[in-house]
Amino acid sequence: MTALQHVTVTVNGITYERSVDPRLSLVDFLRHELHLTGTHVGCEHGVCGACTIIKDGMAVRSCLLLAVQSDGTNLQTVEGLRNAETGELHPIQQAFIDEHGLQCGFCTPGFLMSTLELLADNPSPTDQEIKDALDGNLCRCTGYQSIIKSVRLAAAKTSGGKLAGTHGSA
Amino acid sequence: MKPAPFDYYAPETLEQAVALLEKLENEDVDAKIIAGGQSLMPMLNLRMARPDALVDLGKIKTLDYIRQENGTIVIGAMTSKRAAEDSTLLRDRQPLLHAATGHIGHRQIRNQGTVGGSFAHADPAAEYGAVAQALGMEMVVVGPDGERIIPADEFYLSFLTTDIDATEVLTEVRAPIMPDNTGWAFQEVCRRKGDLAMAGTAVTLRLEAGSCAEVVIAVFGVNATAARLPEAEQVVNGQAPGEAIFAQAGEAAAAALDEPIADVHATADYRRSLIATLVKRCLAEAVERCA
Amino acid sequence: MTSTIPKLPQDMPVTSPRYVGKEVKRIEDPGLVTGRTEFIDNLKLPGMAHAAILRTPHPHARIIRVDASAAEQLPGVVAVLTGEDIKRWCNVGATSPEGWGSTPMAVEKVRFVGEPVAAVAAISRYVAEDALELIEVEYELLEAVTNPEEAQAPNAPKLFEHNASNVILDRNYTWGDVDRVFAEADHVYTEKFRWNRVGANPMETSGCVCQWDVVNNSLTCYGSYQTPGFIALGRAASLNLPSNRVKVVAHPHGGSFGGKGGPRGTDIAALLSRKADGKPVKYIEDRVEYLLAGAGQSWDRYYQASLAVKADGTLVGLKVNLVDDQGAGAEGYGTISAAKPLAAFTGCYTIEAAQYDLKLVATNRAPTYPYRGYGPPPHNFVLESMVDIAARDLGMDAAQIRRMNYIAPDQFPYTIPSGNEYDSGRYEVVLDKVIAMANYREMRELQVKARTEGRLLGIGIVNTVEPGVFDWNAYSTVGVPGVGVPEGVKVSIDILGQITVTVGFALEGQGQYTLAAQLVADYFGVEMESVRVTYASTDIAPPHFGHGGSRLGVAISGAIMGACNKIEEKFRLVSAALMQCEPEQIELMDGHLRVKGMPGAEMHIAQVAGTMLGRSDLLPPGMEPCPEASFVWTAPDRNEPDEQGRCKSYLTAANACHIAMVEVDRDTGVTDVLKYFIVDDCGTRLNPATVEGQIQGGVAQGVGAVLYEEYVYAADGQPLVSLFSDYLLPGIHEVPMTEKGALETPSPVTPLGAKGCGEGAIHTTPATIMCAINDAIHPLGIQITETPASPNRLWQLLQEVR
Structure with a gap:
């Protein structure tokens, strides 16, 4: 077992701190560790775009990133689009x-x-x-x-x- | 489709990265550098690449820049392709490199993928390979013994292999500013927009007294590495531009290739023929730009 | 009964329908755009383990030994499944015809690359994949047969040793006096065609979570199932369980297009759960697994066709010989897609006699499964290409030869030679409409100009019939017996007048939950917001089939109209008693039970439902206090096929005409689709926006099949395509933005006049683009007869005439 790595990441305005296996992909981290299952997995090799999220203002494929690479970044996922207070859709x-x-x-x-x-x-x-x-x-x-x-x-x-x-x- | 286990390091300075690479090398650890990871991650997910350790350059903040220095455009290796795409400096002063950038993958790939990563990965279908050859670019690598500058024609060794040593880091790529009055063209043929090219061509040339001069033709996607094709350049140099001479150059280019790659999308013969067509078309487009 | 099932939207018991026939926003969408919809990989059960499957790299091999002991020892591994467990617990899957099935995991031999040979359940998918690397499998390699020709050679190695050969089915259908028609024809055109393997590739692969109740010996499978009831029955058969001990819970799924469900993956996850003493086990197929061995490969076909034509262009006879490479057995019902063309064999034309020679062959490629359209996309490519070949030889325009051979509006209902009955259509009106929309004459002028410039510009004009509302009788001739496909719903009105519709199928993308709400809201004159559509698992749902065969929109319309009508009848009795009149005097209109001719004498449905549930003392004698009803619909008037496969199979016959303009790059062989026009007549459009979505989506898949997608196999049987960078789904640049027009000729035989509309575009688009390409290149003396018309393939042809 390789050493777990500490990750601090902000997703939809909430900051999470977790220790993760270095090989954990960012999309698996979002879906299975943070339970943000709105980001989907379609191919895991960077062609289909189903897992697209926003990282520091830029659209990226979360299947082509490791969770550890997101350390210190600011992410947005589909869950962050709707206004949770008013219930209004983006x-x-x-x-x-x-x-x-x-x-x-x-x-x-x-x-x-x-x-x-x-x-x-x-x-x-x-x-x-x-x-x-x-x-x-x-x-x-x-x-x-x-x-x-x-x-x-x-x-x-x-x-x-x-x-x-x-x-x-x- | 999940990666095999590996250790992970995220050095914060170039010096730390080089020292780490040297240490891992001495310990016989198979370490792999990850920059943007847009080529490496699929290979990790497929377990086609299974390094013992990943060295992530993402925390090194000093390698992200595009600048003009003397007659040269210098690009930090960790600069995103998107930054290159959006760079007005690049667009205005090195339009061939700029145009090629727009052909790389899709926006999400260019957002995360780095300029240096593409050079270092050395995929035969990478657009930058042909640009490097066409422009005579230089790659700057830093290792335990300090800095080394590698010219493009010595940089690419073979399929996915460069002259970068296991303890070295690519830090910068350098391209000359496109001289005034230079015509250029970049074209590729892909199955779908954004796919790896089945074949592609970069051309630069000048018109002097109605004749083509300083013709440079480089191709990619067809052989293990991108290459300049002097055989085709010679056909055009000193000649008045025209469809017939460009077609002849295309044929010469096709003939000069090593046996091309064959895959499910394109046979070797088809790739060869695409090069003939692309060289012909790029020459015409480059001449248009001279005007 | 005094009320009747509405035959058209205007017959609904509302002053004017507010929802049916309108571009209604989908009730499915808020959950989907917010990422809240529960796709199967979102499901997490307590104690759940994650499965990974070891798949063979060999196309044909005997398994000598499987050693999983090291995998079992890996920390985090919960259970390991091998062929030994399969032998103990599992049956060979049923197939049609019989005898061509496998167990979900290979026991003695493997027959295609990617066939499962072992599986692991572990604390994560990552660890499960680590464990797979520790399993040793020893094989004795066998010679592989990788195409039908090899498979039929004398002494060819057999995939299934108990069968006499690798030929699954070999039969001839003859309809009418084919010999005479061909003998008397002025021209007979014959050509060969090759349609290479393509497949569904929904954006979500198959997945499931299975839990074996080891105490009560029963199984629950949650998953992305297109046809949940069918999956449940299949699991009972393959896993040796009574059919009422398998419960399937279908989750919303990310597209299907025919193959969604993954019976092998479900069986394997179920048995891993059994082996793990009942821990739930999740298995999510990854994209490489899907591309190699998922239920996503279809139509691997070799055709020879002959068309008999009179000198004036009248089409009189059609012969089609099809050799279909089914891959490693018949587990995926690939056979039935070879039979579906019987439902529209001769297309839009009055061809009087036809013949179909059908040979289904097993090879060491992946088994084939259903894909949207089933058999007609390749069949129409052949038929329409033949029509163009005739037109070119006769010097006729492609539109003209079609026009003169159409079945006329007054000939409906029209029985085609292969036995199906078309319900209605106005083919010439559709043609005229699309010709006007496309400005066809101007397109031809553009083409003339382009040709003088040496450019290869081509126009394709193709019309097809889309058989809608499938029935099992269509497939009796290839071993799937039965007549009727029941689809049931339950409609319930609660004490406050809120309405719930219960269905047996999950969200898949076509918008049928919205349709259900539209129908019920208009029937009872309530807002759509008052109607909730809810899914019921197989143990409690009414009899159902689910999505498939351009059927569900019509089927649930029938089921909902039937259920609403039953409630209306109950309400009529109750309200008559309450308003002291005869039931015959009561009519339902705009959500009220009204006494005819007595303005003001009326009760709202909520009052009636409330009374039924809360005031049994006021109900007429014998009235059940139950403001709900179930109704199970199947297509009426279907019959068993005769010995030539002739029967009334698909209930509706929608039709469409497409016109495409393409340009082929003479140097590179790249095809550019420049313009695309469609007029489609699928009867009443219950929600025109979703119909348009079905059409455009079918165009995209058709473009994929004809220009981009192909499962390529090497000569040794190795699949060369296992990534999305090699299996090329068309993207946003590749799919043409089409101009669409509609004609609505209501079906006389369906509720509300709707016809099946999910497959028409994929039936038509491949043929249209191929015909356009051939129109572009035929002046050079060449034609392309193989799909996809990839740049390399076209370039090869163009080389021959340089």
Whole structure:
């Protein structure tokens, strides 16, 4: 048994301290240690994007990170999107519902997090920019058309007002 | 699909990292450096890579920069590919390296993956390999005996293998600023956007008195390492640009390749043919840019 | 009975439907967009162990010895399962035809790479995988047969020694006077086609948590099951349990498209739990396992087809010879996808005679499983390619030859040569609509211009029939007997008038929980928020099948209408007694039981339900105090097939016409889909937004099958694809954004007029794109007849004419 490593990480505004096996992937850490099961595992080799989360403001694949690599970082997962106090969904979540941007919904948390980063950087993306930002996320159900519509709607709803950024827990 | 066990170290300075690597080497521990980990992590998950120890460079904060120094762009090895993609300095002064960056994987990969990691991993299909060869880049490594500068043509040894010693760390890559009046092009053919390229080409050239000059052609994705193809460059140098001469250069490039890689996506012959096409097209695109 | 089942949305007992037929937001979505929906890997039971499976690297080998002693000693290991346990506890899985099944883990020999040979349950998946590395397996390698030709060679090694050969099924179907039709035809076109293996690949792999009650000898399986009842029965058979001792709890799952469930993984996890004295055991298949050996490979086909055509372009006869590589046995019902084309064998056309030679062969590739569309995607690729071959030879436009051969609207119900009856359709209207939408004439002008520039621009125009609402009778001819597929629901109204619908299937992505709520809300004139849809496990759910065969939307419409109608009848009796009139005078409208012709004399359904539950003294004599009803629906008027497989199988026949424009790069062989248009007629669209989602999703999978995806095997039987970097699901750049139009020709035979609509696009898209590519390259004197039309494959063809 290799030595456990100490990790301090902030997820959705809450700071956790844990000792972990160095080989534990970040997505397994989030799901099984922190019980944040909204981030999904689709391929574990960095192709499908289902496990996308935000790390220090950037969308990353949590299956391609070790939990130990997240030490000292600030993470956001799908659980952090909804406003827990008001119960209100994030505009991106609502847009995906409004435009039927999901079917089975397994890939959806990954798409939402990639979209979060996109709209924080670029509040009014073109369709090409939407595609470029989301081409690392695979969906087997929708054929993507409704996803593009959802992102457009989310952008429209949030333009003018500042979208809750990817930095910090917003 | 879970990694085999390993020990983990996260040195906070370059000196600590080098000392650690030397110690592990002396103890005969199979240690592997992890930077962004975007190539290493799949191999760990698949247990195709099973090092005894991982040395994570993520806590070393001094290797994250993109700067202009004299006529050179210098990039810290731990700079994310995303930072390179977003760098206006790179876009304006070294557009070939900048353009190639945009072809690497997907945004999430570029956010976490590092510039240095891609060079050090030396995947035959890595875009940076061809850029390094085309631009004559230099890699700076630091080991127990201090700093060493390795030119691109000595850096890549073979499939996934570089000249970096087990006790050394890649700290910086250096590319010359693209001279004015230089045309360049970077193209690749992938099954899907963001996939590893089946073949790719980088070209730079100048037009002097209506003729092509200083033509550089480098290819990747086809052989164990990216390479410049002087046989193809010679075809174009001193010639007036034109479809026929570019096609001829493409054929020369294809002929000059070692037996290409074959996999489920592309046979060796197909890869060879893609190089002929890409060289032809890149030459035309580069000439356009000269204008 | 004085009320009837609504045949159209406007027949619902509301002034006008507020939900049915509208783009209703899905009730499934809030849980999904917040990451709260309980997919199986979220489930954690007390004391749960985690399983990993050791899989063989050999395509064909005898197992000499398995030594798991070191694994058993590894700290953290809870149980190790080997072939010895399987021999003791497990039966060979039932197959159709019989005799082509395996145990969930190999006992004496392995027949495909990735077949399980041992398994471990441990405190974590990490430790379980460590333990797998300590298991030693000694093999005697056997010669592998890796394609049907090798498998049928004399003296070929046999996969299943008890069978006479590797041929699972070999039979001929002849419908009509095929010989005469072919003899009298002016032209007979013959071509060979190859459709390479593709598969479902939902974003979530299969997974389960199994717990064996070692005291009461019963089993509970929680998992990502598409068809829970079917899985429960299968486990009872394979694990030697009475069928009422297996309880399956289906969890919401991340897509299925045919193969979701993983019977082998469930059996293995169940037996690990049994061996661990009843500790729950979780097994989550990883992506490599899925790609190598999961229930996700389909359609590995070699075709030869002949089309008989008159000089004027009339299509008169079709012969199809199919050799289907089923892989290592028939465990995955790959056989039935070879039979499904009988339901729409001759497509949209009035072809009078047809023949189907079907040979199913076992090889040392992974067993094949169902995938969305079942058999028609490859079949339509063959049929529609043949139509284009005829059109080109006759100098006819691709649209024109199709138009002149359509079944006309007044010919419905129309029985095709292979026996199925199409309920309705207006094919020419669909064609005209999509031609107008695409501006087809202008597309052809663009093509002419492109050709003069030396560009390879092609247009594909393809129409198909989508058989909807499957019935088992369709598959009787390949060994799956039965008529009818019961699907039940229970509708309950509580004392406060809130309504619950109980169903036997879990969330899968198609939005049927929303549909259930739409239907009930409109039937009883309440808000959708008042309707809750809840899942019942197999031990308590009404008889059910679940998702599959473009059936569930129609089936639950039927079941819900039936259950609501039963409640309405009860309410009529109760309200008549309360309002002192005859039941015949009562009508349900807008959520009220009203006395006809007496304005103001009415009771809300909540009042009636409340009275039933709280005031038994006021009920008419004999009335059960039960404001709920179950109804189990199956397609009406289905029959047993005759000796040529002819029967009324699929209830509905939706249809669609797609037009695609592609450009092939002459140097690289890369195909770019430039434009894509669709008009689809699947009858009444109960929720147009979800129908559009089904269509676009089918396009994506069709694009994958025809341009990107392929399970490649080496000549020695080794699979070369085990990663998502090699099995290429199309991404957001690769799937064309389509322009869609709708025609609604309501089905006369279903509740509300809806037709099955889940598979039409994957039936049509591969053929459309292949036809477009061939339209682009045929001036060079070449055509592509093998899928996928990968850049390398097209380049190879283009090389021949350089």
